[in-house]
Amino acid sequence: MLKLQNLSKTYSKGEVKAVDNINLDIKPGEIFGFLGPNGAGKTTTIKMIVGLLKPDDGKVYINGIDAWENPIEAKRQLSYVPDTPEIYDKLKGIEYLNFIADMYEVPREIRQERMEKYLEIFNLKHAIGDIIGSYSHGMKQKLVLISALIHEPSLFILDEPMVGLDPKSSFQLKEIMRERCDEGKTVFFSTHILEVAEKLCDRLAIINKGKIIALGTMEELRSRAEERESLEKIFLELTENE
Numbered sequence: 001m002l003k004l005q006n007l008s009k010t011y012s013k014g015e016v017k018a019v020d021n022i023n024l025d026i027k028p029g030e031i032f033g034f035l036g037p038n039g040a041g042k043t044t045t046i047k048m049i050v051g052l053l054k055p056d057d058g059k060v061y062i063n064g065i066d067a068w069e070n071p072i073e074a075k076r077q078l079s080y081v082p083d084t085p086e087i088y089d090k091l092k093g094i095e096y097l098n099f100i101a102d103m104y105e106v107p108r109e110i111r112q113e114r115m116e117k118y119l120e121i122f123n124l125k126h127a128i129g130d131i132i133g134s135y136s137h138g139m140k141q142k143l144v145l146i147s148a149l150i151h152e153p154s155l156f157i158l159d160e161p162m163v164g165l166d167p168k169s170s171f172q173l174k175e176i177m178r179e180r181c182d183e184g185k186t187v188f189f190s191t192h193i194l195e196v197a198e199k200l201c202d203r204l205a206i207i208n209k210g211k212i213i214a215l216g217t218m219e220e221l222r223s224r225a226e227e228r229e230s231l232e233k234i235f236l237e238l239t240e241n242e
């Protein structure tokens with residue numbers, strides 16, 4: 001479903017190796033957690049997957065489509081929720097949702113049904129006629145989430161999705177992620193919080209200083225951490241973030 005092959009990215013004319021030759025193969029139906037401390041390379045990796053940052057090296061395949069050779073086809077397969085919801089402040093919530101639904105060519109009746117459902121779930125119905133500029137950070141985040149759910153992507157990519165959401169919305173989001181995966185869709189999300197990864201994902205990768213240092217189920221990683229001091233140190237650091 002999502003395949004990363006020897007993916008690398010540097011910043012500052014090569015001085016900062018943000019992502020260093022990473023490989024991942026994520027299957028349909030998986031909730032995959034991308035866990036790492038601050039500055040590990042999570043956002044950079046995600047931006048290369050969704051087409052916002054060009055890799056220096058390596059390939060991104062989404063459903064077998066090369067994301068940088070066929071960007072439009074690849075983007076049709078996915079939804080992306082960034083860590084900070086930067087959206088058009090001058091639009092009303094409903095205008096933004098319709099704009100996104102238009103871009104993804106979601107038919108009227110279907111979008112209506114999905115909007116109703118998610119606006120209800122995330123308790124945003126009352127504000128949908130208001131200008132986005134008047135929304136709180138959490139409301140903006142929920143609006144972006146709803147817009148990402150409107151076209152039912154086969155790959156759902158979320159950068160630090162739980163940050164800024166109230167506990168009820170976090171719970172709802174977790175339920176939605178699980179539902180998507182039960183339908184054979186794939187969720188890839190980043191977090192710097194061990195507990196979030198633990199509660200949610202089927203499998204996870206730990207990234208540190210741009211490299212993947214461990215890959216497997218949480219159980220597998222925990223037992224490996226007991227044997228490997230470097231992994232144990234990362235685990236401790238991630239626990240302290242909670």
Ligand SMILES: Nc1ncnc2c1ncn2[C@@H]1O[C@H](COP(=O)(O)OP(=O)(O)OP(=O)(O)O)[C@@H](O)[C@H]1O
Binds near residue numbers: 012018037043044
């Ligand atoms: N535009 C940039 N210019 C220079 N260095 C950058 C740039 N963006 C990120 N970096 C550096 O690249 C590395 C990886 O950053 P990235 O934002 O991908 O990490 P992250 O795991 O998402 O971190 P966080 O959890 O803090 O968001 C860090 O060392 C960061 O300082």
